[in-house]
Amino acid sequence: xxxxxxxxxxxxxxxxxxxxxxxxxxxxxxxxxxxxxxxxxxxxxxxxxxxxxxxxxxxxxxxxxxxxxxxxxxxxxxxxxxxxxxxxxxxxxxxxxxxxxxxxxxxxxxxxx
Amino acid sequence: xxxxxxxxxxxxxxxxxxxxxxxxxxxxxxxxxxxxxxxxxxxxxxxxxxxxxxxxxxxxxxxxxxxxxxxxxxxxxxxxxxxxxxxxxxxxxxxxxxxxxxxxxxxxxxxxxx
Numbered sequence: 001x002x003x004x005x006x007x008x009x010x011x012x013x014x015x016x017x018x019x020x021x022x023x024x025x026x027x028x029x030x031x032x033x034x035x036x037x038x039x040x041x042x043x044x045x046x047x048x049x050x051x052x053x054x055x056x057x058x059x060x061x062x063x064x065x066x067x068x069x070x071x072x073x074x075x076x077x078x079x080x081x082x083x084x085x086x087x088x089x090x091x092x093x094x095x096x097x098x099x100x101x102x103x104x105x106x107x108x109x110x111x112x113x
Numbered sequence: 114x115x116x117x118x119x120x121x122x123x124x125x126x127x128x129x130x131x132x133x134x135x136x137x138x139x140x141x142x143x144x145x146x147x148x149x150x151x152x153x154x155x156x157x158x159x160x161x162x163x164x165x166x167x168x169x170x171x172x173x174x175x176x177x178x179x180x181x182x183x184x185x186x187x188x189x190x191x192x193x194x195x196x197x198x199x200x201x202x203x204x205x206x207x208x209x210x211x212x213x214x215x216x217x218x219x220x221x222x223x224x225x226x227x
Binding site: 004033035039040041042043044045048056058059090092099100101102103104105106107 | 121145146147149154155156157158159162202204205206214215216217218219220
């Protein structure tokens with residue numbers, strides 16, 4: 001059972017470059033999320049999607065965009081990366097019938113130089 | 114307990130003892146609370162949840178207590194084991210914001226001393 005698959009697991013990129021973090025789930029969950037995790041700040045919600053075709057802004061959406069063309073995929077794009085976007089990014093999904101029970105991927109560690 | 118800052122609060126517990134991890138929340142409208150466990154290098158994992166109309170819920174070796182009067186949540190782990198070493202996060206959802214928006218605390222690191 002794969003659950004949530006994120007790619008890449010780690011990436012270093014130069015400031016100003018465009019980057020897409022990929023996320024795929026095989027649980028047919030309707031809701032998906034992107035969080036960033038920074039020491040001392042916990043997990044902060046970037047964007048979320050309640051169902052395919054809809055997205056919403058979380059707590060820290062600036063500099064990021066998402067799309068939800070189908071149920072399984074929820075890519076996160078940094079149009080022009082900046083050093084403050086250095087973080088560990090977690091994708092998650094949930095069944096809306098079970099509020100708050102998120103299933104997380106293993107994370108993507110991104111370093112922007 | 115959890116706090117905002119550059120360092121992670123740490124709780125050190127002897128193996129076999131009980132652990133209590135505390136969390137204060139501020140949104141009085143939150144009505145669903147969850148505890149997650151995150152092991153080093155991995156994503157968070159759901160442990161247990163509790164609705165606001167309850168004050169206690171028990172799972173396997175874990176108990177969550179909710180005190181809405183003082184907006185306080187705690188996670189009790191019985192007979193703590195080395196495998197319990199991890200960072201623990203409390204989380205909440207606000208029905209006004211949609212149950213899909215889960216807000217996490219900053220985390221507490223649990224260190225189990227063998």
